[in-house]
Amino acid sequence: MVNILEMLHAMDKVAPGVASRNTLLYGVEVKFYSNRLHLTPEMETEVENLFACGDGAGVTRGLIQASASGLVAARAILGRRSAEAS
Numbered sequence: 851m852v853n854i855l856e857m858l859h860a861m862d863k864v865a866p867g868v869a870s871r872n873t874l875l876y877g878v879e880v881k882f883y884s885n886r887l888h889l890t891p892e893m894e895t896e897v898e899n900l901f902a903c904g905d906g907a908g909v910t911r912g913l914i915q916a917s918a919s920g921l922v923a924a925r926a927i928l929g930r931r932s933a934e935a936s
């Protein structure tokens with residue numbers, strides 16, 4: 851913490867405002883990218899009808915990709931429900 855504060859004050863000399871009391875610092879960022887499930891291309895897990903998507907499934911690392919993987923799973927689920935209904 852002391853190192854970070856010292857760095858901010860040093861940076862403030864080069865770029866005034868960096869050490870402002872309004873400067874927001876991110877805390878420790880924990881990401882679980884290494885936890886990767888076995889998924890079909892439709893995002894189905896090894897458990898039938900259980901789908902996983904997004905960062906928790908280990909297949910994405912960003913907002914757009916996580917959203918897209920959710921769409922893939924949702925379309926697959928809707929496709930199955932439509933098939934069941936007909």
Ligand SMILES: Cc1cc2nc3c(=O)[nH]c(=O)nc-3n(C[C@H](O)[C@H](O)[C@H](O)COP(=O)(O)OP(=O)(O)OC[C@H]3O[C@@H](n4cnc5c(N)ncnc54)[C@H](O)[C@@H]3O)c2cc1C
Nearest residue numbers: 876879880903904905906907910911912913914915916917
């Ligand atoms: C500090 C930081 C900065 C980032 N900046 C960017 C960026 O600039 N651009 C970018 O594209 N990506 C960024 N990311 C990555 C991005 O946020 C993730 O890739 C994305 O949010 C993953 O979406 P997700 O839906 O898979 O998971 P999440 O957004 O993590 O959603 C999971 C949800 O499940 C909920 N949940 C967890 N456990 C349970 C439970 N047991 N029961 C019910 N609900 C539960 C959580 O509360 C959460 O709402 C950043 C990530 C971090 C941590």
